[in-house]
Amino acid sequence: MSEAAIELAGVNKWFGDFHVLKDINLTVNAGEKVVICGPSGSGKSTVVRCINQLEKHQKGAIRVDGVELTDDPKSVATIRSEVGMVFQQFNLFPHLTVLENLTLGPIKARGLSRKEAEEKARHYLDRVHIPDQADKRPIQLSGGQQQRVAIARSLCMEPRVLLFDEPTSALDPEMISEVLDVMVELAQEGMTMVVVTHEMGFARKVADKMIFMDAGEIVEEGHPEHFFTNPQSERCRKFLSQILQH
Amino acid sequence: MKKLLLIVPLLLLAGCSSSQTWGWYVIDPTTQSGWTNVKFLISGMWATIQISLIAAVLSIVLGLMVALPGLSEKRGWRWVNRIYVEFVRAIPLLPMLFWVFYGLPIVFQSMGLNIPIDPFWGAIITLAISDSAFTAEIYRAGIQSIARGQREAAQTIGLNYVQTMRYVILPQAIRRILPPLANQFIYIVKMSAFASVIGMQELTRRANELVVTEYRPLEIYTLLIFEYLILVLIISAGVRWLERRMGADERG
Numbered sequence: 001m002s003e004a005a006i007e008l009a010g011v012n013k014w015f016g017d018f019h020v021l022k023d024i025n026l027t028v029n030a031g032e033k034v035v036i037c038g039p040s041g042s043g044k045s046t047v048v049r050c051i052n053q054l055e056k057h058q059k060g061a062i063r064v065d066g067v068e069l070t071d072d073p074k075s076v077a078t079i080r081s082e083v084g085m086v087f088q089q090f091n092l093f094p095h096l097t098v099l100e101n102l103t104l105g106p107i108k109a110r111g112l113s114r115k116e117a118e119e120k121a122r123h124y125l126d127r128v129h130i131p132d133q134a135d136k137r138p139i140q141l142s143g144g145q146q147q148r149v150a151i152a153r154s155l156c157m158e159p160r161v162l163l164f165d166e167p168t169s170a171l172d173p174e175m176i177s178e179v180l181d182v183m184v185e186l187a188q189e190g191m192t193m194v195v196v197t198h199e200m201g202f203a204r205k206v207a208d209k210m211i212f213m214d215a216g217e218i219v220e221e222g223h224p225e226h227f228f229t230n231p232q233s234e235r236c237r238k239f240l241s242q243i244l245q246h
Numbered sequence: 247m248k249k250l251l252l253i254v255p256l257l258l259l260a261g262c263s264s265s266q267t268w269g270w271y272v273i274d275p276t277t278q279s280g281w282t283n284v285k286f287l288i289s290g291m292w293a294t295i296q297i298s299l300i301a302a303v304l305s306i307v308l309g310l311m312v313a314l315p316g317l318s319e320k321r322g323w324r325w326v327n328r329i330y331v332e333f334v335r336a337i338p339l340l341p342m343l344f345w346v347f348y349g350l351p352i353v354f355q356s357m358g359l360n361i362p363i364d365p366f367w368g369a370i371i372t373l374a375i376s377d378s379a380f381t382a383e384i385y386r387a388g389i390q391s392i393a394r395g396q397r398e399a400a401q402t403i404g405l406n407y408v409q410t411m412r413y414v415i416l417p418q419a420i421r422r423i424l425p426p427l428a429n430q431f432i433y434i435v436k437m438s439a440f441a442s443v444i445g446m447q448e449l450t451r452r453a454n455e456l457v458v459t460e461y462r463p464l465e466i467y468t469l470l471i472f473e474y475l476i477l478v479l480i481i482s483a484g485v486r487w488l489e490r491r492m493g494a495d496e497r498g
C-alpha cells in the first residue's frame with residue numbers, strides 16, 4: 001500500500017484569537033508536485049510551516065509518511081529528516097562559507113564524515129549550477145545564487161519532500177528564472193514538492209495539483225488544466241485574472 | 247565647573263609644597279620606607295586581578311545558563327530567567343557578600359556538608375552571581391538580535407537545540423555579546439574592592455591596612471584610586487580593540 005507522503009486532515013490553527021487555518025485537508029502523494037497560491041495573508045506560509053512543525057497546529061492531524069506529528073520530539077525529528085524547506089529569505093548562515101552551509105546538517109545531524117559531506121555538497125552545488133562558489137560567503141553571491149545554495153543545502157539532507165515558501169519573491173526579476181529552472185529540474189527528477197508561489201508559468205509546467213487559499217481556507221483545488229481554464233469559485237477567478245494580467 | 251576642575255590639581259600641587267596637609271613621603275618610591283609602602287600597596291593588585299578574572303569567567307558561564315531559559319518558548323522557563331535576573335539584580339553587593347561569606351557555610355553545615363568559604367572564594371562567588379544577572383541580559387539581547395530565520399533554517403536541516411546554538415546562533419551573536427561583556431569586566435574589577443571587608447588581601451584592603459599604621463589616608467587612597475584607574479584604562483583599551491575587531495569582522 002502506498003501511503004501519502006504528506007496528509008493534512010482537518011487541520012486548524014489559531015494565532016491567539018485569530019483563526020489562521022480553517023479545516024485544511026490536503027494529500028500529497030509521493031512524487032507529486034503541489035502548488036499553493038492565494039492572496040497575501042491567506043495562510044499559505046502557515047500551512048507549509050505546520051508541515052515541518054515550525055508552527056504547531058492545534059486541531060486535526062498532520063502525517064508525514066504515515067507518521068503523525070505530535071509534541072513527541074521523535075516525531076519532530078522524523079519530520080526534520082524527511083522534509084526539507086526553502087525560505088523566501090534564503091536564511092543562509094552568513095558566518096559560514098557556502099560549503100560549510102551545506103555540510104553542517106549532514107555532519108552534525110547525520111553524522112557523516114567531513115569528506116563524505118563535502119563530496120555530497122559539491123555534488124548538489126553542481127546540480128544547482130554553482131560548482132565554483134563553494135568557498136565564498138553567502139553575502140558575496142547574488143540573490144539567485146543564494147537561493148540555489150539554499151536549495152542545495154536542503155538537498156544535502158536528502159529529504160523525501162521539499163517545501164518552498166515563495167522561493168523567488170525576494171529576488172530581482174532577472175534572477176527568478178535561474179531558480180525556477182533548478183526547481184523544474186528537481187520536479188522532473190521525481191522530487192515530491194509543495195511550492196507556495198505566484199509564478200504561474202512554473203505552476204503550469206510542473207504542478208500535478210493546484211491549491212488556491214483565501215482567508216485560511218482551501219477554496220479551490222484541482223488539476224492545473226481545469227484550475228487555470230475553468231476556476232469554479234469567484235474568488236479564485238478574480239485572483240488568477242489579477243496575477244495573470246502581467 | 248571648569249573652575250572646580252582647575253582647583254583640584256592646584257590643591258594637589260599645594261599639598262606637595264606644604265607638608266602640613268600632604269605627606270607624599272609615605273609613598274615616595276625614592277625613599278626606603280616609601281618604596282616599601284608602595285610595594286605593599288601594589289602587591290594587592292594580583293589578588294584583585296585574580297578575583298576579577300575568575301569571577302568574570304564564572305559569570306560568563308552562569309550568565310549563558312540563565313539567559314537560555316529566558317529565550318524559551320515555554321512561559322515557565324522564561325519565568326525562571328525573569329525571577330533570577332530581577333532577584334539578583336535587586337540585591338546590593340555588600341549584603342550578598344556577607345550572606346555568602348558568613349551565611350552560606352552555615353547552610354552547608356545544616357546540610358551536613360563541611361565546605362568552608364574563604365575570603366577569596368567568598369568574593370568570587372558573590373561577584374560572579376551578582377554579575378551573572380547582567381551578563382544574562384547581554385546574552386539575551388545578543389541572541390535575540392539574530393533573525394528568527396536563522397534558527398528555523400538550522401532546525402530544518404535537522405540540528406537540535408544545542409547544535410543550533412553552538413554552530414548557528416552563538417557564533418553570530420558573539421559579535422554583539424563580546425564588547426558589552428568585556429565592559430562588564432570593568433564593573434567586576436571595581437566591585438572587587440568590597441572583598442576587602444571580608445579580609446581579602448587585595449588593593450583596597452592593603453590601602454586600609456597601611457592607612458591604619460601610617461595615618462596618611464589622603465595620599466594612600468589617592469594612590470589606590472590611581473591603581474584602579476590604571477587597571478580600568480587597560481581593560482577599556484582592550485574593549486575598544488575588541489569592538490574594532492568585531493566591527494571589522496562584520497563588514498568583511
Ligand SMILES: Nc1ncnc2c1ncn2[C@@H]1O[C@H](COP(=O)(O)OP(=O)(O)O)[C@@H](O)[C@H]1O
Nearest residue numbers: 015018020038039040041042043044045046047
Ligand atoms: N507568528 C504569528 N503571530 C500572529 N499572527 C501571525 C503569525 N504569523 C502569521 N500570522 C498571521 O497569519 C496570517 C497568515 O499568515 P501567512 O501564513 O504568513 O500568510 P501568507 O503566507 O499566505 O501570506 C496573516 O494574517 C498573518 O498576519
Ligand SMILES: [Mg+2]
Nearest residue numbers: 044045046166
Ligand atoms: Mg507567506
